[in-house]
Amino acid sequence: MGGRKPCCDEVGLKKGPWTAEEDGKLVDFLRTRGGGGGWCWRDVPKLAGLRRCGKSCRLRWTNYLRPDLKRGLFSEDEIQLVIDLHARLGNRWSKIAAELPGRTDNDIKNYWNTHIKRKLIRMGIDPATHRRFDQEIVNHEEEEKILVNGQSPPSETEVPVVLENDTSAGNLNQLANDDQPWSFLMENDGGGGGAGELTMLLSGDIASSCSSSSSLWLKYGDLGYEDLELGCFDD
DNA sequence: AACTATCGCAACCGCGCGGAT
């Protein structure tokens, strides 16, 4: 890249949390000049009378001050969409954000890292690949065998996951015997070796983290989840 | 009540992309 100057190397520029006064100045500026053009973000601090770098101004505006931002908890629909899109796009938060009006990439990234990712891990699903951890191990072993045999690897098998919040004592007693806090009951519904259905019965640990009435259905569609009840993501 | 651990979110940092020159 060609010798770009650091954006925030000027001395005397303020960092850290924005004050209400700074917010006001930025909002005033962007309301009066926002659509008019004739400026770039680097100019904004000067024009708006702020001692911030332009990058910081842009970030503050896009992540917090924009009037079309939706604040507050994510709805189940939004969570489902985030998971679906993440399965397709990976960590391309801006692309994901483009599909969720009023949500910023930073918002979604934070929500993913603090809520969704953790829950998926607790369910034994790798948030990076959207596959079960043990399934990944099996797949890697298979891939190694295939490579040894000099054959091309199989197409990626999506792992359909159905979670049922079945807290009946019998099931839990049956399940609560592993080192893991939960275990799986697997039933392949005869999906032709491709998209079978895996039923995971939740043991107490996960079940307790879900609302009492919630069930959690994860069905993988062509690439992502087609349908997903995510009651237990309501924290 | 005091202390510690954990969580959640705003903000920062560094890098790459793409348009302009």
Added chain:
DNA sequence: GATCCGCGCGGTTGCGATAGT
């Protein structure tokens, strides 16, 4: 083609709030 420049992206950090002991 090389360089400059602005912007946007994704990863990470800092810190206040809250929960747990």
